[in-house]
Amino acid sequence: MDRFEAMRLFTRVVERRSFTQAAQDLSVPRSTATQVIQQLEDRLGARLLQRTTRTVRPTLDGEAYYQRCKAILDDIENADGAFRGANPRGLMRVEVQGTLARHFLLPALPEFFERYPDIEIAMSESDRWVDVVREGVDCVLRYGALPDSDLVARTVATLRRITCAAPSYLERYGVPEHPNDMVDHRAVGIRSLTTGSLTPFEFTYDGEMRRMDIASPFSVTGTESFRDGVLLGLGLAQMPVFHIEQDLAAGRLVQVLADFPPLAVPVSVLYPTSRQLSPRVRLFIDWAIHQFSTRDAISEPSWRAG
Numbered sequence: 001m002d003r004f005e006a007m008r009l010f011t012r013v014v015e016r017r018s019f020t021q022a023a024q025d026l027s028v029p030r031s032t033a034t035q036v037i038q039q040l041e042d043r044l045g046a047r048l049l050q051r052t053t054r055t056v057r058p059t060l061d062g063e064a065y066y067q068r069c070k071a072i073l074d075d076i077e078n079a080d081g082a083f084r085g086a087n088p089r090g091l092m093r094v095e096v097q098g099t100l101a102r103h104f105l106l107p108a109l110p111e112f113f114e115r116y117p118d119i120e121i122a123m124s125e126s127d128r129w130v131d132v133v134r135e136g137v138d139c140v141l142r143y144g145a146l147p148d149s150d151l152v153a154r155t156v157a158t159l160r161r162i163t164c165a166a167p168s169y170l171e172r173y174g175v176p177e178h179p180n181d182m183v184d185h186r187a188v189g190i191r192s193l194t195t196g197s198l199t200p201f202e203f204t205y206d207g208e209m210r211r212m213d214i215a216s217p218f219s220v221t222g223t224e225s226f227r228d229g230v231l232l233g234l235g236l237a238q239m240p241v242f243h244i245e246q247d248l249a250a251g252r253l254v255q256v257l258a259d260f261p262p263l264a265v266p267v268s269v270l271y272p273t274s275r276q277l278s279p280r281v282r283l284f285i286d287w288a289i290h291q292f293s294t295r296d297a298i299s300e301p302s303w304r305a306g
Contacts, residue, residue, distance in 0.1 A: 001033070001284045003258045004072075004073070004076065006039070006040050007072065007073060008026065008069075008073060009022060009023075009026055009028070009033055009036055009037070010036075010037060010040060010048065010065070010066070010069060011066055011069050011073065012025055012026060012058075012091075013033065013037065013049065013056060013072055014049075014058050014062065014066045015091055015093070015122070015131075016055060017036075017055045017056050017057065018055070018123075019033050019056060021033055034152075037049065038060070044065070044188045045059075046059075046061040046062075046065075047049040047059050047062070048062035048065055049062055050062075053167035055161040058131050062086060063184070065302060068263030074278040076099035077090065077278060077279070080131050084086065087116060087118055088116060088118070088119055088278070088279040088280035088283050089118030089119060089280065090118070090119065090120065090147070090278070090280055091120040091121075091122060092119060092120065092121050092122070092138050092139075092278075092280050092281055092284060093124070093127070093137045093138050093141055094122070094123045094124070094137070094138060094141070094284065095123075095124045095126060095137050095139075095140040095141070096123055096124070096125060096140070096141040097125065097141065097223070098125035098126075098144055098223065098224075100141055100142075100225070100267065101123060101125055101141075102243075103243065104136065104288075104291045105123075105141075105156055105288060105291055108291050109286075112226075112287060116280075119280050119283075119284075121284070122221070123261075124137075124295050125162060126160055128164050131239050134182050138271065138277075138278075138280055138281045138284075139269055139270065139271040139284070139285060140269070140270045140271070141156065141268070141269050141270075142267070142269075142270060142290065143240070143265060144265050144266075145265075145266075145269055146152065146270070149270075150272070150273055151270040151271060151272060151273065152249065152270065152271050152272070152273050153268045153269070153270050154268060154269050154270075154285070155266050155267070155268055156266075156267045156268060156269050156288060156289050156292050157266070157267045157292035157293070158264045158265070158266050158267070158287075159240045159241070159242060159264060159265050159266075160240070160261075160264045160269060161239060161240050161241065161261070161262045161263075161264065161265060162229075162238070162239065162241060162255045162258070162259045162261065162262075163203075163236060163237070163238050163240050163256050163258075163260075163261075163262065164230065164236070164237060164238075164244065164253045164255050164256065165229055165230065165235070165236045165237070165253065165254060165256060166230060166232065166235075166240060166252065166253055166254075167233075167251065167252075167254055168232075168233035168259060169230075169233040169234070169235065169236070170254060170256070172233070173185055173186070175256055176236075176256055177257075177259050178208070178257075178260070179201075179203040179205065179212060179257065182201065182212060182214050183304070185214065185215075185216050185235070185236055186215045186216065186217055186234075186235040186236070187201065187215065187216045187218065187236045187237060188218055188219070188220070188226060188229040188230050188234050188235040188236070189214075189216030189218065189220070189235075189236040190219065190220060190223075190237075191219050191220065191221045192220070192221075193221050193222050198213070198216055198219060200212055200213050200214075200263070201213075201214050201236075201238055202238065202263055203260040203262065204260060204261055204262070204263070205259075205260045209262075211264055214235075216235065216240075217234075217235070218234045218291055219237065219253055223243065225243060226239070227239065227243060227247075228243075230253065231247065231252055231253065233303070236256070238262045240265065267292060269285050269288065269289075283284075
């Protein structure tokens with residue numbers, strides 16, 4: 001096996017966390033895969049993989065070597081594809097907040113794979129801030145404000161939010177008419193996984209945007225539990241329209257304070273500045289942008305408390 005094929009096998013072992021699965025993917029015997037990796041470690045004079053009875057994980061040297069191998073193999077793929085006009089192929093690691101994946105990406109994936117059968121997508125769902133370089137992630141889709149980083153950030157969409165509550169909550173506590181009324185109300189809080197802090201409410205009035213902390217006897221870190229808490233009448237919340245449009249249409253949630261809207265929130269795709277995007281990653285990003293553009297994500301809803 002030549003050096004490039006050894007690199008390809010090594011990257012596959014790292015991505016699959018398994019000698020057996022990597023060997024099957026590349027149609028080589030498992031014994032050959034084990035031997036090739038051992039020879040690679042001997043040649044480099046470094047241990048690249050940490051082996052246990054259940055899984056295989058890269059060492060720190062292995063992570064660094066994996067990133068270099070991936071960049072080299074992507075360059076080769078780019079060069080070959082430019083001349084033969086081949087469809088993009090290979091594995092792509094994507095990190096997406098789960099709500100975005102379920103509403104905007106997953107419904108269109110069957111068509112995507114029918115058109116690009118040689119692309120594999122390993123999609124992780126998380127609200128945490130990932131280290132894309134260390135964890136080998138090709139791109140990340142994130143909802144909300146972004147912390148400072150060395151990543152390239154490209155806006156995919158802008159999602160409008162509303163203030164809402166369940167009818168049962170409004171019957172018990174009344175309908176707020178102005179943000180100043182919020183001192184007499186309670187909220188379902190959403191906490192940052194990174195900082196642990198509650199996200200404040202935002203209201204636009206008197207020509208400016210104002211943030212306000214609302215009493216939150218119940219708070220969560222997950223978006224689905226956040227929605228469920230609001231549906232149960234545990235408090236007011238500010239949520240993106242796409243996540244609750246069916247609840248609004250069915251009357252399970254009602255918009256309030258429509259004249260004092262929170263700011264719309266961007267969805268961004270992020271990727272490393274130091275990494276040249278492979279054709280499959282560029283294709284995925286363009287496809288994801290299209291999926292957001294086909295949804296009426298920022299339209300004006302008609303559901304509000306009367």
